[in-house]
Amino acid sequence: MNFLIIGDVVGRSGRNALQNNLKKIQKKFSIDFTIINGENSAGGYGITGKIYEDIISWGANAVTLGNHAWKKEEIITYMQDNPDHNIIRPLNFTEDSPGQGYKIFTHSNGERILVSQVHGKSFIDLPLSNPFEAIDTKLLSIINDHQIDYSFLEVHAEVTSEKNGIAQNYDGKFTAIYGTHVHIPTMDARVLDKGTCFQTDIGMTGDYNSVIGMKKENAIKRMRSESNIPRLEPAEGEATISGAIICSNKGQKSTIRSIQIGGVLDRNLLS
Numbered sequence: 001m002n003f004l005i006i007g008d009v010v011g012r013s014g015r016n017a018l019q020n021n022l023k024k025i026q027k028k029f030s031i032d033f034t035i036i037n038g039e040n041s042a043g044g045y046g047i048t049g050k051i052y053e054d055i056i057s058w059g060a061n062a063v064t065l066g067n068h069a070w071k072k073e074e075i076i077t078y079m080q081d082n083p084d085h086n087i088i089r090p091l092n093f094t095e096d097s098p099g100q101g102y103k104i105f106t107h108s109n110g111e112r113i114l115v116s117q118v119h120g121k122s123f124i125d126l127p128l129s130n131p132f133e134a135i136d137t138k139l140l141s142i143i144n145d146h147q148i149d150y151s152f153l154e155v156h157a158e159v160t161s162e163k164n165g166i167a168q169n170y171d172g173k174f175t176a177i178y179g180t181h182v183h184i185p186t187m188d189a190r191v192l193d194k195g196t197c198f199q200t201d202i203g204m205t206g207d208y209n210s211v212i213g214m215k216k217e218n219a220i221k222r223m224r225s226e227s228n229i230p231r232l233e234p235a236e237g238e239a240t241i242s243g244a245i246i247c248s249n250k251g252q253k254s255t256i257r258s259i260q261i262g263g264v265l266d267r268n269l270l271s
């Protein structure tokens with residue numbers, strides 16, 4: 001099975017790139033299942049029901065979130081009105097949080113795929129339970145009890161060491177563990193000792209001629225003045241779709257390959 005994972009889609013530029021290129025990428029690399037992080041897809045902050053449905057219609061099977069999950073509050077009502085949705089938010093949000101931290105999908109070939117997400121705690125100003133404890137108590141038994149064939153753990157976190165710590169701790173337990181949130185891809189995609197595919201961060205799907213997807217002029221003004229004005233807005237140039245392709249088949253060693261398609265980071269992978 002070939003899996004495509006795509007990092008944080010930022011604003012209209014990121015959405016346009018998906019709409020124009022996702023099907024081509026899926027065809028070129030014979031993708032069977034696609035997971036896309038949509039936490040920044042609506043104006044850079046959060047996601048709406050309409051945008052979620054667009055991302056699914058362009059080819060995603062599952063949409064993950066992160067610290068910006070509820071910035072557009074209407075997504076909470078959308079999830080309640082559409083209980084079969086394929087939106088996954090961090091598993092270690094507080095117990096009373098809406099939504100789900102994992103979901104099991106059954107592919108048309110009958111194989112079962114678990115998609116899950118946890119949030120790192122370092123430098124994150126959110127009420128979160130311990131991600132290790134959440135994985136230990138809520139995920140590992142699911143993988144065993146539900147005969148999961150392929151399992152994906154997205155670690156949405158600020159700090160590279162935390163992502164590496166979680167990945168090394170659960171090496172061999174998941175098909176792939178990968179980071180999002182930083183919006184810059186790391187070049188360490190590899191298979192860990194016990195067979196889990198890993199990349200510290202798969203980057204964003206947005207305009208990299210920016211400051212992590214936001215218009216650079218505004219971001220620089222804020223940094224220089226040490227204030228939170230002006231408002232940050234998504235950059236509007238051509239987006240790079242950044243993510244990874246994971247090939248995994250029972251009884252064989254898995255592989256992972258980082259991809260960047262379009263925009264200023266394009267690596268000419270579609271031609």
Ligand SMILES: [Fe+2]
Pocket residue numbers: 008039040066181182183
């Ligand atoms: Fe993000």
Ligand SMILES: [Fe+2]
Pocket residue numbers: 039066067068156180181182
């Ligand atoms: Fe984030």
